[in-house]
Every structure is written in C-alpha cells, then in structure tokens.
Amino acid sequence: MSLLKGLAHIIAVVCLTIVTQVGGIIWILSSITAIRYKKKKRYVFPVIYLAFNLLIVPPIAKYFGREQLPIISSHLKPKNYIYPLLFRNYVDPELKQLLEHTAEDLKYHPMVITYLDANFPFFDGFPLLPHLSHNDGKKIDISFQYLDNDGKPTNKKPSVSGYGVYVKENGTYSTKCRDQGYWQYNFPKYLTFGTINDLELDKNNTAILIQKLLEHPKSQKLFIEPYLKDALSLNHYSKIRFHGCQAVRHDDHIHLQIR
Known part of the structure; x- marks a missing residue:
C-alpha cells in the first residue's frame, strides 16, 4: 500500500x-x-x-522577468479563472504593457481583450503544454471578437476554454496540413471543454483588435489562419504570419508575440 x-x-x-x-x-x-x-x-x-x-x-x-496579467479587469481579463488558477497568465512586462495600452485604446468601442494561455511564472524554456512556444514570457493567445444571434457585438465566446471552435470548419490549410500527415493540426477541437454559445465571428472588431495589437512597436508576429487574413482585409500587415503545419489551427484564436 x-x-x-x-x-x-x-x-x-x-x-x-x-x-x-x-x-x-x-x-x-x-x-x-x-x-x-x-x-x-x-x-x-x-x-x-x-x-x-x-x-x-x-x-x-x-x-524572473514575468508579471501576472489582470484577473479582474473591465477591458483585459482571462476567458475564465482557470488560466490564472493554473499559473498560465504570466508575461514579460513589455507584453503586459502592450496589452494594457491596447485595452485602454479599445475601451471606447467598447471591446474587452480576452486572453487565454500566456506563460508560466518562472524560467525561460519551461514548456507550457500543449503549446510549442509560450515558454519565454513573450507569447499570448487572445480570443476573437464575436457577434450574438442578433448580430450585435458580445464578449461571450463559443467554448468554455476559448479554444477549439473554428471560424471555418474546413479551412484551406486545415485540409492541406492534415493531408501532409500533421494529425495534430485540428487537435484543439478536443480542448473546448464544452461549446456554450452559438456565435459568429465579428470581422470588424476582430480586425480592429489585431490592428491595435500590431501598432505597438514591440509586437513581432501575430498568427491567424491565412484565409482569415484575407477575410479581415489585413493583407498589408507583414507581421501577420502563417504558423506552419507543425502547430495547430489558428482560426479559433489569435497568437501574439513580442520582440
């Protein structure tokens, strides 16, 4: 025993x-x-x-060069309290400043920046699974903006976790990557922990959010699915990149990283 x-x-x-x-x-x-x-x-x-x-x-x-993101805030907050409880809401001070300034700029829309996985509090290189990166305080996942059934902006999200409910069920790169043998590309659909709201992507406010994030001089890269870059009319932003088939789909969230 x-x-x-x-x-x-x-x-x-x-x-x-x-x-x-x-x-x-x-x-x-x-x-x-x-x-x-x-x-x-x-x-x-x-x-x-x-x-x-x-x-x-x-x-x-x-x-260790990490600061905790706000837990109770009007314009910058976690999708739910699970992320702070699991110590996954720590970032580099400059990334925190970027997010707070962006949230301040967007409060007149009004719009809430909802964050998902960020980083752990200690040590560069310690993996934050299931992510490939998120190990140096300089990366964070952010939810899209959505419309409710009446076509009005809402701060609700389609899943409990904030992951796994895709804007387009079969995006171009989803099929391409799976055909190349990257089985994990669609894996986040198993990480929703429940679909709770039937929502539509708010293209206008999501585009505004991305533009504001990229305006900051410290922003380095932002990952979304290539077809969304077209749909949101963001083709002129060189910082928006394709994350590669070795990662997972990014038409359920935004990945942002700083220099």
Whole structure:
C-alpha cells in the first residue's frame, strides 16, 4: 500500500508540474504540512495552493522577468479563472504593457481583450503544454471578437476554454496540413471543454483588435489562419504570419508575440 501511495504522489507531482509548473512543489509542501500538523491534505492543499497563487508566486515571478496579467479587469481579463488558477497568465512586462495600452485604446468601442494561455511564472524554456512556444514570457493567445444571434457585438465566446471552435470548419490549410500527415493540426477541437454559445465571428472588431495589437512597436508576429487574413482585409500587415503545419489551427484564436 505504501508503494502505491508513493507512486500516486509521484504521479501527482509530475502532472501538477506539467500543468501548472509550480503545483508539484505545492503538493510536496502540502503533504509535509499535513503530516507535520496532522491535518487532512484535501484541506491543506487548496489553502496552500491559493496562497501561492495569490500571494507568493506573483512577487517572486518579477525576479524572473514575468508579471501576472489582470484577473479582474473591465477591458483585459482571462476567458475564465482557470488560466490564472493554473499559473498560465504570466508575461514579460513589455507584453503586459502592450496589452494594457491596447485595452485602454479599445475601451471606447467598447471591446474587452480576452486572453487565454500566456506563460508560466518562472524560467525561460519551461514548456507550457500543449503549446510549442509560450515558454519565454513573450507569447499570448487572445480570443476573437464575436457577434450574438442578433448580430450585435458580445464578449461571450463559443467554448468554455476559448479554444477549439473554428471560424471555418474546413479551412484551406486545415485540409492541406492534415493531408501532409500533421494529425495534430485540428487537435484543439478536443480542448473546448464544452461549446456554450452559438456565435459568429465579428470581422470588424476582430480586425480592429489585431490592428491595435500590431501598432505597438514591440509586437513581432501575430498568427491567424491565412484565409482569415484575407477575410479581415489585413493583407498589408507583414507581421501577420502563417504558423506552419507543425502547430495547430489558428482560426479559433489569435497568437501574439513580442520582440
């Protein structure tokens, strides 16, 4: 039984480290604390986890060149609280400044910048799975803007996670990449965690959002599907690139990175 418990602890540490970067350390600390003070770990772990999430990690992350994005904000906020809870809302200070300035510029539309996965709080090169990059504080995924069933702009998104609901079910590069053997290209459709709203892409406001993001001198690249670059009349922006078949589809979100 002790061997099984030990194996369970190892699995928990590995999984929490992969998903949150620091969760494995919190699990170990919680286990030690529970034993030391004879408390149940199912109570100790949530308390210590929230303490790290809200109080301990944010100031330490600054020494690693990362800052936490706003959690409760009117014009720049996460798709849901899962991203902050999983420590996936950390970015380079210059990227945070870019996003805050863009959100300030867009508040008169009005428009909310909704972010998805950003980066972990510590260490360059630590992978934020399932992404190929997002490991240096300089990348972030942002939701498109959408229209509701009445054709009016809405801050709602089509899926729980913000990923996986494509603007066009069978885009040109979707077929091309799959035909070349890149099976993972459509994988985000399995990461929706539920489709909750039937919405249509707001082409006008999505184009405005992208333009504002690219106006900042620190913006380096922005990934969307090539057919969307045409549909949004953004062909003259050289910073908008095709991400390649080795990645996943980008007609469910925007990927932005800075220099």
